[in-house]
Structures are given as C-alpha cells and as structure tokens.
Amino acid sequence: MTTSGENNRCVLSIGGLDPSGGAGIIADVLSIRQMGAYPMAVATSITFQSSRGVSGRYDLSPGVVLRQISEIFEVCAPDAIKIGMLGYAGNVSLVSEFLDLNFNGWVVVDPVFRSSSGASLIDDDGISVFREKAIAASSLLTPNVREISTICGFPVTEIADVKTACLYLERLGAKSVLVTGVRKEKGGSSEALDILYDGGEFQIFSSPWIDDFRVRGTGCRLSSAIAAGLARGESLKNAVVKGRRYLRNEVERLKSSDFGVLENGGQVLQ
Numbered sequence: 421m422t423t424s425g426e427n428n429r430c431v432l433s434i435g436g437l438d439p440s441g442g443a444g445i446i447a448d449v450l451s452i453r454q455m456g457a458y459p460m461a462v463a464t465s466i467t468f469q470s471s472r473g474v475s476g477r478y479d480l481s482p483g484v485v486l487r488q489i490s491e492i493f494e495v496c497a498p499d500a501i502k503i504g505m506l507g508y509a510g511n512v513s514l515v516s517e518f519l520d521l522n523f524n525g526w527v528v529v530d531p532v533f534r535s536s537s538g539a540s541l542i543d544d545d546g547i548s549v550f551r552e553k554a555i556a557a558s559s560l561l562t563p564n565v566r567e568i569s570t571i572c573g574f575p576v577t578e579i580a581d582v583k584t585a586c587l588y589l590e591r592l593g594a595k596s597v598l599v600t601g602v603r604k605e606k607g608g609s610s611e612a613l614d615i616l617y618d619g620g621e622f623q624i625f626s627s628p629w630i631d632d633f634r635v636r637g638t639g640c641r642l643s644s645a646i647a648a649g650l651a652r653g654e655s656l657k658n659a660v661v662k663g664r665r666y667l668r669n670e671v672e673r674l675k676s677s678d679f680g681v682l683e684n685g686g687q688v689l690q
C-alpha cells in the first residue's frame with residue numbers, strides 16, 4: 421500500500437448514489453475536485469431520486485461495500501475519507517469497523533438520515549449503530565440541527581443547545597463537531613450560524629440565511645469540501661472557512677441555474 425503524493429491528495433467518499441447528481445457521491449466527487457483534491461467514491465446504496473424527491477433506495481450488502489473499499493486500500497490509502505449515507509446497521513458497522521482498523525487520517529462523517537423532501541435514508545437500527553460506532557470512528561462530525569437532535573434525543577435549536585449536544589457527542593467518542601444551520605434572527609434579517617467544536621473551544625461562523633430549499637446536497641458538498649481541505653493539509657478551522665465559502669458560492673450559482681436534473685448544462689423537464 422502506498423499513500424498519495426503531495427500534489428495529488430485524494431479523498432474517498434463513501435455514501436449513497438443519487439443518479440441525478442444533486443446529492444450523494446456524485447455531488448461529493450464534484451466538490452472534492454473543485455476543492456483541488458482527487459476524488460474516489462464507494463457506493464453503499466443506490467437511491468431512486470431526482471430534483472422531485474427520493475422515491476426509494478436499494479442498499480448494497482456489507483460484502484459489496486467492503487470489496488469496493490478493500491480494492492482501493494490495496495493500492496493507495498486516501499488522505500481523507502468522507503462518509504455520507506450508510507443506509508442500515510450492516511453498513512454502518514462495516515464502514516466504522518473497517519476505518520478503526522485500517523485508517524489513521526481525517527474521517528469526516530456527515531450524518532445522512534433523511535432527505536430534505538422527507539424520505540428516510542437510514543433505518544432506525546442504523547441510527548442506533550451510528551451512535552455506537554460511527555461517531556467514535558469520526559474525526560469530524562458534521563450534523564445539521566435536525567440530525568444532531570436525532571442523535572442526541574433532545575431538540576437542538578439555540579447556541580446553548582449546540583454546546584450541550586457537542587459535549588454529549590464527545591462522550592460518545594466525537595473528536596470535533598461542526599453543527600450547521602442554527603437560525604438566528606437579527607435586526608429584521610436571518611443569519612445562518614455554523615458552530616465548530618474542536619474538542620476544546622467553540623467557534624461560531626455566521627452568514628446571511630439563504631432561503632432556497634431547491635438546492636439539494638448542501639450537507640454533502642460542505643463536508644466533502646472540508647475533507648478535501650483537510651486532505652491538502654489545511655488546519656481544521658481553515659478547512660471549515662474555505663468549505664463554507666465554497667458552499668456559499670455553489671448555492672448562489674445553483675439557485676440561479678436550471679439545476680433540477682443536471683447542474684452543468686442539463687435541462688429541467690417540467
């Protein structure tokens with residue numbers, strides 16, 4: 421096994437395939453490439469979806485997922501790994517245990533539980549095993565406020581809740597946590613706050629709230645962009661700052677384009 425060269429840092433994304441490219445491993449690959457790293461992708465589940473929503477999913481077996489990961493690791497260990505949709509307990513266990521045994525680099529775990537259209541992307545058993553194993557396998561966990569509420573079992577809406585929740589996650593084995601999407605009203609406008617807990621301190625990043633729910637895969641893109649920065653040797657804080665900037669530009673670009681089916685020049689069928 422070799423590691424990738426200085427100028428060709430690679431990020432492996434492990435997650436679900438959204439064939440329309442709006443979320444999941446296709447969105448991850450685009451973001452990783454745009455952030456200057458080489459992308460690799462392992463599918464855990466084939467989802468059936470488009471810009472109209474998710475109509476179902478077909479989870480791959482742990483054996484099929486393991487075979488994809490093992491073949492990559494036999495030739496080249498990635499510089500960072502990003503975990504997205506895992507689908508069910510079998511693949512949550514497989515991926516968490518594999519990484520525990522075989523990987524020492526950055527592992528960015530983005531909890532994927534539900535699509536923004538409301539479809540379930542993981543079973544209840546999968547969420548339990550996620551709590552037991554995936555959090556401890558992560559070096560950075562990137563939940564939004566809904567996901568962190570599900571993991572912790574109490575509502576997380578305010579900055580004070582985020583702090584309590586991060587300390588709870590630390591007891592479950594989290595090393596650092598970026599909580600996204602805390603909404604705060606300020607002087608007649610809304611701010612979007614993301615809060616980073618690095619295992620010692622809390623840091624708050626703020627930007628104007630963008631009310632465009634048509635852009636899918638924002639969590640996928642942010643966590644992948646951060647993983648690319650970490651693979652390239654950035655500090656955690658810098659990778660978060662650059663990842664947030666990247667996501668903002670992408671959302672602005674996508675919301676003013678016909679991004680429904682294909683982002684890069686495709687036509688939306690009405």
Ligand code: PLP
Pocket residue numbers: 435436437438443444445467474504505532534535536537541635636637638639640
């Ligand atoms: N499908 C896959 C494969 C995903 O990984 C995700 C989110 O991570 C989604 C769908 C949901 O995306 P959204 O929340 O933008 O609907």
